[in-house]
Amino acid sequence: MITRAGWGLAAASALVYAAGAPLGYGQAAVLAVTGLAAVGAGALWTLRGARLEVRREVTPVKVARGEPAVAVLHVRNAGRWRHSGLVARDTCRDTTVTVDVPSLARRSARTVSYRLPTRRRGRTQVGPLLLDRGDPFGLARRSIAYGRADVLLVRPRTVPLTPLHSGRRRHLDGLASRSAPAGASSFNGLREYVIGDELRHVHWRSTARTGTLMVKELTDVNLPDTVVVLDTRASSYEGDDAFELAVDVAASAACAVARDRFPVRVLTGDGELLHAKGGPGEDEEVLDRLTLVERSDRAEPPRHALRQAGAGGALVLVSGDHAALADAAALRRRFDQVLFVRVGAPAADGGPRAAGVTVIEAADLGELAAAWPR
Incomplete structure (x- = not known):
């Protein structure tokens, strides 16, 4: 060309x-x-034909928004002639990254690396990679595509938070409730055996020490169950940056629960996004799902999502609109603890308040971590 x-x-x-x-x-x-x-x-x-072997690697393939991601380009000259004037062009969403490849002698190889843009959250396609070969005077250029496109997952940023504890009655091991999930039982003490007790609950070490048949007394534990609701209405945010902060806040709250192996549900204006039940690695799934969330003019207000939330546990509602506080306040009696996080610049009068609802104004993740209940 x-x-x-x-x-x-x-x-x-x-x-x-x-x-x-x-x-x-x-x-x-x-x-x-x-x-x-x-x-x-x-x-x-x-x-003129150029026998080049080209391979590109993206590392890491999952990165938090704003953190560095690097593409490593390996180019090998498999021909008999020296090649110069090579320029690699890689595309990452709407951005084109251009990097010069040093001159390649015959049978030699070069490795170059370059940063990929990670400011925007989402599933980002990297490539296809184009290698431009030009003449020494820049009068003509030939572009050849190499390899396939890679995928870079730019996920929400998070800060460490403490899970919100729910429940109204404590025992030796923590929170207790009749509404605990099946199988969530914990040791609460010893007592003498009575007819009808299961033999699998016999504590043989204490029995041998006391000479009396002793059984373990188990109490159901109410795991800290958390519901995170993210307002995805476009009208609730002043711009993309405010919505990205809201996603970061929701991710931080949900991951704090999932990392401690407790149940958490994530709801948006389009319905339930995820229901993590406390298994290993579910915090990674939380981040992967929230990576793809977008705001929309057709999203339902938070009160519609709250109708699916059930009752009990803790509620975290994230929005950029002060009016969403009314939705959380209307259902505060259904939850043990209700938290409303409003993202964006703080209101001059401090913003509205509601009885039974903890309100946090967060202009960034640092303010969220400082105001989060402990």
């Missing part, structure tokens, strides 16, 4: 010939032919 410089030289050569030939200037013809010959030679230079 002829570059702008090549077309410019070709046009200038034609103009020189058109202006000088009628006047009998032989030098004009020589200059015109030389210019056109240079453009033709550049085109032939780029058409």
Whole structure:
């Protein structure tokens, strides 16, 4: 492909010939032919076959928003001739990253690396990779695509938070409730055996020490069950940055629970996004799901999501609109603890308050961590 410089030289050569030939200037013809010959030679230079082995790696493939992600490019010259003037062009969403590849002698290899943009959250396609080969004078260029596109997952940022504890009655091991999930039992003490007790609950060590058949007394433990509701209405936020902060807040609250192996549900204006039940690695799934969340004009207000939340446990509602506090306040009696996080610049009057609801104004994640209940 002829570059702008090549077309410019070709046009200038034609103009020189058109202006000088009628006047009998032989030098004009020589200059015109030389210019056109240079453009033709550049085109032939780029058409020459290049045996290149190209491989690109993206590391890491999952990164928090704003953290560095790097593409490592390996280029090997498998041909018999030196190759120079190589330029690699990689695309990452709407951004094109350009990097010069050093000259490659025959049978030699080069490795170059470059940063990928990670400011925007989402599932980002990296590539396809284009390798441009140009002539020494920049008059012609040939682009060849290598390999396939890779996927970079730019996930929400998080800060360490303490899970919100729910429940109304404590025992030796923590919170207790009749509404505890099946199987969430914990040791609460010893007592003498009575007819009807299961033999699998006999504490044989205490029995041998006391000479009396002793059994373990178990109490159901109410695991800190948390519901995180993210307001995804476009009208609730002043811009993209405010919504990205809201996603970061929701991710931080949900991951704090999931990392401690406790149940958490994440709801948005489009319905339930995730129901983690306290298994290993579910905090990673929380981040992966929230990576793909977008705000929308068709999203339902938080009160619709709260209707699916059931009752009990802790509620965290994240929004950029002060009016969403009314939705949390209307259901505060259904939860043991209710937290409303409003993202964005703080209101001049401190914003509205509601009885039974803890309100946090967060302009960034640092303010969230400082105001989070402990």
